[in-house]
Amino acid sequence: MSRLTVAVTGPTGEIGKPFVRALNRSREVGRIIGMARRPFDPVAHGWTKAEYRQGDVLDRASVQRLCEGADVVVHLAFIIVAGSGESEHINLEGSRNVFEAAVASGARRLVYASSVAAYGFPDLDRRILEEDAASGHPNMPYSRHKAQVESLLDDVLDDAETDAYVFRPCIVAGPEAPILVNQVPFVRWGDRLPGPVRSLLGAVPGARPILPDPGVPFQLVHHDDVATALRAGVVGRGRPGAYNLAADGEITVGDLARALGYRAVPVPDLAVGATAELVARLPFMPDEASWIEALRRPTLMDTSKARRLLRWRPRHDAASTLAATVAAVRAAGVSGGSR
Ligand SMILES: NC(=O)c1ccc[n+]([C@@H]2O[C@H](COP(=O)([O-])OP(=O)(O)OC[C@H]3O[C@@H](n4cnc5c(N)ncnc54)[C@H](OP(=O)(O)O)[C@@H]3O)[C@@H](O)[C@H]2O)c1
Numbered sequence: 001m002s003r004l005t006v007a008v009t010g011p012t013g014e015i016g017k018p019f020v021r022a023l024n025r026s027r028e029v030g031r032i033i034g035m036a037r038r039p040f041d042p043v044a045h046g047w048t049k050a051e052y053r054q055g056d057v058l059d060r061a062s063v064q065r066l067c068e069g070a071d072v073v074v075h076l077a078f079i080i081v082a083g084s085g086e087s088e089h090i091n092l093e094g095s096r097n098v099f100e101a102a103v104a105s106g107a108r109r110l111v112y113a114s115s116v117a118a119y120g121f122p123d124l125d126r127r128i129l130e131e132d133a134a135s136g137h138p139n140m141p142y143s144r145h146k147a148q149v150e151s152l153l154d155d156v157l158d159d160a161e162t163d164a165y166v167f168r169p170c171i172v173a174g175p176e177a178p179i180l181v182n183q184v185p186f187v188r189w190g191d192r193l194p195g196p197v198r199s200l201l202g203a204v205p206g207a208r209p210i211l212p213d214p215g216v217p218f219q220l221v222h223h224d225d226v227a228t229a230l231r232a233g234v235v236g237r238g239r240p241g242a243y244n245l246a247a248d249g250e251i252t253v254g255d256l257a258r259a260l261g262y263r264a265v266p267v268p269d270l271a272v273g274a275t276a277e278l279v280a281r282l283p284f285m286p287d288e289a290s291w292i293e294a295l296r297r298p299t300l301m302d303t304s305k306a307r308r309l310l311r312w313r314p315r316h317d318a319a320s321t322l323a324a325t326v327a328a329v330r331a332a333g334v335s336g337g338s339r
Contacts, residue, residue: 120147173321
């Protein structure tokens with residue numbers, strides 16, 4: 001069996017590093033070529049099969065060189081939380097460049113990390129299934145981009161020989177993925193919420209950071225479990241298609257607040273809704289503010305397809321993933337109730 005050559009955009013991110021580590025361990029993978037913008041040393045991370053080159057997904061020539069000779073192309077480069085039009089270019093144009101280069105270079109498979117956000121937080125009385133529409137949420141740029149990129153992928157791969165595995169993880173956490181703590185707006189904003197929003201939530205300036213808790217459950221998934229799912233796509237397990245990814249169990253913002261030593265303030269859905277409307281109208285980091293949409297109603301996915309077809313067995317549940325994330329953030333001294 002000839003071993004796979006795998007090209008990866010965004011190998012240095014929160015998902016990228018655990019994923020390349022998992023690929024590096026795979027007998028089916030012979031060579032990994034990663035590309036992102038900043039300098040990075042794969043040897044220092046023990047990646048014996050990996051080469052790294054600096055490059056931007058907006059530069060078509062760099063993307064074409066990355067994909068040349070690759071059996072599988074994995075697209076992870078994306079801007080998740082950003083406040084500029086640059087994120088739109090990177091997310092949409094960058095993805096198009098990668099998908100077109102994968103097809104043009106004759107890659108057998110394309111693996112793309114989409115997101116639960118692609119569904120656009122639909123109001124359902126059941127868990128979200130892969131066949132539900134990935135139509136995005138109009139008020140949330142990230143959700144919109146994720147939906148647009150999935151539809152772009154369908155267009156570019158239509159009639160192509162390249163098969164696509166599209167993964168839709170919920171929030172990814174774990175010791176190497178502190179985005180939940182460092183980037184999700186309410187945590188990060190602690191003291192920075194605009195006055196009207198703070199008073200709406202009953203917050204006292206200077207007091208312990210508060211997290212408004214609408215009591216809405218959400219899912220988490222450990223980065224190492226996302227890595228094994230993506231790797232199943234790389235080696236072509238099961239069949240191509242879309243796969244939801246989430247660990248067993250759910251948490252609420254209240255659980256997150258308790259883990260961080262913050263104060264959880266229960267807020268009814270009405271207040272979250274009013275807050276969402278308010279921040280939508282403020283010139284206040286609109287991309288970040290839009291994440292509030294994610295907390296307005298439960299967005300829980302059914303993950304049985306990945307378990308059945310890819311034989312995906314997540315090793316970490318939501319509660320242990322949260323605990324590991326907060327412990328790592330505390331150890332790094334980044335956050336953790338110290339603000
Ligand atoms: N983390 C989550 O909770 C989560 C959940 C669901 C889905 N996802 C999806 O999973 C994928 C990976 O997410 P992540 O958490 O690993 O993101 P991340 O930690 O922000 O990493 C992003 C990666 O992309 C690279 N990158 C960004 N812009 C680039 C550009 N213009 N050209 C080349 N490389 C670029 C970054 O390196 P440089 O900055 O050095 O270029 C980095 O390697 C994304 O598509 C994301 O939407 C993530």
